[in-house]
Amino acid sequence: MQKFKLMLFGGFRLVNADGELVMPHARKAKALLAWLAMNPDQQHLREKLAAVLWPDSDEVQGRHSLRQALGDLRKIMPGDAEPLCTTKDWILLDSKQIAIDVVEFERALVQADTVALDQAIELYKGEFLEGCNPNSDSFDEWLSISRSRYSVLASNALEQRLTSLLAQADYERASYVAVRLLSINPLQETAYRALMQAHWQLGNPATALRWYRRCQSLLQRELGVAPDPQTQALHATLLTASDEAETNKLAKMPSGCACRAPLPTTVAHSFERYLYVMESAIEGVLDHIGGQGFLLRGENETQKTALLQRMQQLAMAHQFATCQHTLVAPDTAEGDAVLQQWVNGVAACLLNPPALLIVEHIHHANLETLKLLASLIAAAGGGALLLVMTSCFEGEPLDPLWRGAMRGAPLTTIDL
Structure with missing residues (x-):
């Protein structure tokens, strides 16, 4: 029986058998458990682990720091059958004692049926080890590669599921999956087209057209390009179909109606990029x-x-x-x-x-x-x-x- 559940997508969370959140205090202890979890049931040499997590320490100090991190983990995972198995030379994480979301995610992708894809999509709660910063160049390099790999895998799963949902005319679910895809890659035009199509079919033509304008604005702001021809063609089709309805709506609008001014534009440095994301959220509510x-x-x-x-x-x-x-x-x-x-x-x-x-x-x-x-x-x-x-x-x-x-x-x- 698995006594713990470790979740690495969207941050770091460790939950015990009672459903309680148990967290190590030290960042290096979290990083150590995450490293072991990515290759469970394998013996990891203490020497290598110390070199990865404490690259600036000599061998003696590194192994001492490793023992401290292990002690931190054992405080929250006590018992005779704890997930951590150790000798003086190596450390192993027993997958029979701990469920790991990343392992379940990869297993679901291998199965690749509809139920498994939905499971994988729900398991991917955000970037791998989001916010983790153990201050180790070796770990950071591994972390960057892993984040990129899992974001690509999640994007591919979302795109595959999105295609099938549109074919099944399940537009509500397709809308949800498309937004999940945009949360990983805000420049993914496939998701914008799906949202345009889904909202149109759900009877929300104005929202469908607003999603195009958001796509157009973001691509211009971030890349200096226009949407690709397929996206523009879909927009033209929807725009033509909605012209009569929009004309009637404007004709009925009382004179003197105050129109909302566009939100301020921003430039590319980090603070302004964050601000733009939040401005877009306000615009999304208003739209x-x-x-x-x-x-x-x-x-x-x-x-x-x-x-x-x-x-x-x-x-x-x-x-x-x-x-x-x-x-x-x-x-x-x-x-x-x-x-x-x-x-x-x-x-x-x-x-x-x-x-x-x-x-x-x-x-x-x-x-x-x-x-x-x-x-x-x-x-x-x-x-x-x-x-x-x-x-x-x-x-x-x-x-x-x-x-x-x-x-x-x-x-x-x-x-x-």
Whole structure:
């Protein structure tokens, strides 16, 4: 029986048999377990592991650091039949004791039937070891290669499933899969065409045309190119078919109607790219495409604050109801009272959509707060709601099972 579950897509999460989140404190301990998990049931030489994770240490110091990392892992995985098997020379991770999402993902891709593909898609909750930074060049190189490989595998699975869903005329599911594909590769025109086609067939012609404009804007902004001929041809077909309906709609519109001005453009450096993503989310709510969740993660408080302030300004300019809360250490009377006030404010905001909810320092969140955030994340994708959370790298508690759970609005993580 597998006593633990390790999830490496969308971050690092280790869950015990009781469903409790158990996390090693040290980044190198997480990296060690992830490395072993990628090749379970194999003997890994201690000397090699120490060289990979502590490249700047001599052999003695490296092996000492390795023993400390193992000790950190054994504190959260105790017992006679623990997943870690060790001798003085090697370390092995027993797959009979621990379920690993990456292993299950690859197994599902090999099966390649519809059920297996759907399983693989749901397992891929985000980038492999998202946010992991153990400060080792050797590990970073391996991590970069692994991330690229798994993003390609996930994209291929999503594209394959998307093709079959469109052929089956399952347009709602196709829309969800297409948005998942865009969360991996925002420049994937196949996904935009699928969204155009799906929303058209679902009776949302305006949304279908807005997806083309978003595709056109992003390609021009990022690559300086226009959509490919196939995408343009689909747009022309939909535009022609909707001309009469749009004309009638405009004819019925009251005179003096205020039109929404386009959101500000941005340039290519990192802060502005992050801002553009958040601007696009506001635009998506205004265009009735759906809400979205964001997690701003990192130690750069200045950049976090600047992004939050700018998003608040944009949201308020477009009549969003806003509610902001900063979490303090849990289990304090003061913290509970402030949290209750925020919950009341959330309820008021949700009665007056569109709404922007901001929760800072979610690494302080207790179980009840996490449950509330989970429900808000799930609600964001189906309505006019933007949820923005902030945390530091260490201790960020969001369960990766939540990632991708929002239908039409995946949780977007921005590492600062």
